[in-house]
Amino acid sequence: MTRREFLRAVGTFIVVAAALRWKTVVALAMKPRQAYPPLPSEVRRGIPGKKFVMVIDLAKCDGCRKCTQACQAMHFTPAPREWIKVYQMQDSPTAAPYWFPKPCFQCDNPPCTKVCPVDATFKRQDGIVLVDNERCIGCRFCMAACPYTARFFNWGNPSHTSEELATPYSPEYGFPRRMGTVEKCDFCPHLAREGKLPPCASVCPMGAIYFGDQNEDAVTNGQGETLRLSELLLDRAGYRYLEDLGTQPRVYYLPPKNRRYPAPPKVLEVSHAT
Amino acid sequence: MQPEQSADAAAEELLRSVRQTSRKGRLWIGSLVAVCSFGLFAYAIQLIHGLEVTAMREYVSWGLYIATFIFFIGISHAGTLISAILRVTHAEWRRPITRMAEAITVIALLVGAPMVIVDMGRPDRLLYVIRYGRLQSPILWDVLSIATYLTGSLLYLYVALIPDLARMRDQCTAIAGWRKRLYRILAIRWHDTPAQRAHLEKALGAMAVIIIPVAVSVHTVVSWVFGMTLRPGWHSTIFGPYFVVGAIFSGTAAIITAMAVFRRVYHLERYIALQQFRNLGSLLLTLSLLYMYFTLSEYLTSWYSAESIDVKLLKNLFDLHRYGFDFWVMAMLGLFIPTILLILPKTRTIIGITTASVLVNLGMWLKRYLIVVPTLQTPFLPVQGVPSSWIRYFPTWIEWSIVAGALAMFLLLFTLFSKLFPIVSIWETLEDTSDVPTT
CATH class of the missing domain: 1.20.5 (Single alpha-helices involved in coiled-coils or other helix-helix interfaces)
Incomplete structure (x- = not known):
């Protein structure tokens, strides 16, 4: 030839x-040029000018776990893994029982990112802590370091839906997941980029979960109620879980005073809340 | 050495194990290779299916592998540290045991460090630790410290081996060609001239001093992987020294065990005698008491002040239905009984001291397990609505097989080392200037 x-x-x-x-x-x-996933540098930097924050009103939460289900559906999370988990809490035998939805706290002094040997989990300017499963080496030091059991591991080869596989990977939503890597609640920054609430907040039938921007001093719940963050925390005596540990969570709780639902049954195992 | 024996005869005797391998020896090596291969087979399964094949889950995210890692790194302290301290203090009785002590260090590091890789979810990304390494992470401190210690111990082992390598180059003629070449190259033209001797002594003296702080740093940073977290039972200021003492403790026990085995198998009774056992036995006793003291300080303070999360951990650790049984087995077999064996004059025999050492090694392995697992089962938040496999932990056959394979690999490398090189340092033993009879 x-x-x-x-x-x-x-x-x-x-x-x-x-x-x-x-x-x-x-x-x-x-x-067309895809908006998602954002460039790796944008993912690591975060959304400019934002400081995301979540407020969970324990007086409204009736433990229906819709937040968990919506989160699992959006992130294709295999059960029984729950990025946001609703605990049944009771701080002492004489204290009142209450429901306690717990996402990742996106700590400002995160014990997890500190210990990561390869910068696979990182803190962004907008306050969010993410995991990059293309970088994670699976040492699970972050899991051992997190005092809130917020992190999960893909022990085996994860099963994927075709819808999940059709999406290009981004740490901003954490799928398609990969074997041998860590994952956790991510505050859904990919939805925040579109001005949307994370599904846990948007589906809550009680409007118990508020999400917003500390810089704007505003948080919104799924029922479209927008409140001043600073006033809300002041009026309702907002607090952060295990403040003593010094992790500086970005999730605030409003105490379960004047509940709008029947109290949950008493818990056998007393929790270690502050 | 006994005075009637000439130096040449002694050298010949010490070289015997290098020259020939008995049928029993070959059988031993063969069975070790079999166990190692099975461990590799189990690891292959783990590589294909991921860490799912282990019993580790979200709560107990570290288990047998990490406990074994700490155990081997602990054993590694034996060697170089003790050999270095004894060299620095000119303890003449050290001479017949320095070589095996130094070999334990190198081999324990070679087997122990990869346990972390076995524990990794993505071993294919191992080099990311160098490519993206962050010095803020205690894992990087471990990598740097262990790498330095391994390099230092290898050099230290090698430099002290050179005169014996030259002896083998000159005297071992009836061996395979590759071994002749190996000895010739490794002996780097050593001819035992006074100038060479002076260099050697100087180098060994300097290295002995340098290696001591490096060894201390290794187990300190290993402990800091735990100590730097906010978890109950780990977040402890005494963890650094606690681990270092534990490491020297288990390391000394490992040397004594190795001494007893080699003494018997290679008939070294003339060189390794009651004196070595008694002296190291006293060291082991001191360390045992120190370790008890640290253990008491650790648990008594958290029990007395009774912070709720600490109380939860102690309940898990001391409840007989959970880890209480294991804890007291560790305390009795690993600490109290060895201590009594090492104190009573009647049991301060070679058999008594060796028994104590074997018990210490088993106990210290169990202690490392009890450091890693119960803390992970003590989260701050209540354990609710998760499968029991997430919070319970007992290693699977894959984990046991890999750990058994690692142990077999340790024994195999140690055996092969003693077949390639004299396990008793010939030149140092012949140089013995003490008048005290060793038998």
Whole structure:
């Protein structure tokens, strides 16, 4: 075969292949620049000017666990893994029982990112702590370091839905998941970029979960109620769980005073709340 | 050495184990290779299916592998540290045991450090630790410290081996060609000239001093992997010294065990005698008492002040239905009984001291397990609505097989080392200037 013949053969092959696959070629050429996933540098920096914060009103939470289900559906989280988990709490045998939804606290002094040997889990300017499963080496030091059991591990090969696999990976939503890597609640920054609430907040039928921006001093719940963060925390005596540990969580709780639902049954195991 | 024996005859005797391997020896090596292979097979399964094949889950996210890692790194302290301290203090009785002590260090590090890789979810990303390494993470401190210690101990072992390598180059003629070449290259033209001797002594003296702080740093930073967290039972200021004492403790026990085995198998009764056992036995006794003291300080303070999360941990650790039984087995077999064996004049025999050492090694392994697992089962938040497998932990056959394989690998490397190189330092033993009879 001469050089000319070879080139002709290759050219013909390309033309024929392109003709057979013309749909793909056209789709590739017409494809708009995807907003998601954001560039890796944007993912690590965070959304400029924001300081995300969550407020959970324990007086409203009736333990229906819709937040957990919505979160699992959005992140394709396999049960029984719960990025936001609703605990049944009672601080002492004489204290009142209450429901306690617990996401990742996105601590401002995160014990998890401190210990990560490869910067796979990191703190962003907008206050969010994320995990990059393309970087994680699976040493699980962050899991041992987190006092809130907020982190989970893909021990085996995770099963994927086709919808999950069709999405390009981003640490901003954490899927498709990979074997041997850590994952956790991420405050859904990919939805925040669109000005949307995380599903846990938007589906809560009681409007117990408020999400917002500390810089704007505003938080909103799923029922569209927007409140001043500073006033809310002041009026309702907002507190952070295990403040003594010095982790500076970005999740605030409003004490379960004047509950709007029947109290949960008493718990056998007394929790270690402050 | 006994005076009637000439230096050449002694050297010949010490080289015997290098020259030939008995049938029993080959059988031993063969069975070790079999156990190692089974461990590798188990690891292959783990590589394919992920850490799912272990019993580790969300709460107990570290288990047998990490406990074994701490155990081996602890054993590694034996060697170089003790050999270095004894060299620095000119303890003449050290001479026949320095080589095996130094070999324990290198081999325990070679087997122990990879236990962390076995524990990794993504061993394929191992080099990320170098590529993206963050010095803020205690894991990086471990990597740097253990790498330095391994390099230092290898050099220290090698430099002290050079005169013996030259002896083998010159005297072992009836051996395989590759071994002749190995000895010739490794002996780096050693001809035992006074100038070479002076260099060697100087180098060993300097290295002995340098290696001591490095060894202390190793187990300190290993403890800090736990001490730097906010978890009950780990977040303890005494963890650094507690681990260092524990490491020297288990390391000394490992040397004594190795001494007893090699003495018997290679018939070294003339060189390794009651004196070595008694002296190391006294050291072991001191360390045992120190370790009891640290253990008491650790648990008594948290029990007395009774912070709620500490009380929860202590309940898990001391409840006989949970880890209480294991804890008291550790305390009795690993601390009290060895201490009594080492105190009573009647049991201060080679058999008594060796028994104490074996018990200490078992007890210290169990102690490391009790450091890692119960804390992970003591979260701040209540354990609710999760499968019991998330919070319970008992290693699977895969984990046991890999750990058994690692132990077999340790014994195998130690055996092979003693087949390639004299396990008693010939030149140092011949140089013995003490008048005290060793038998």
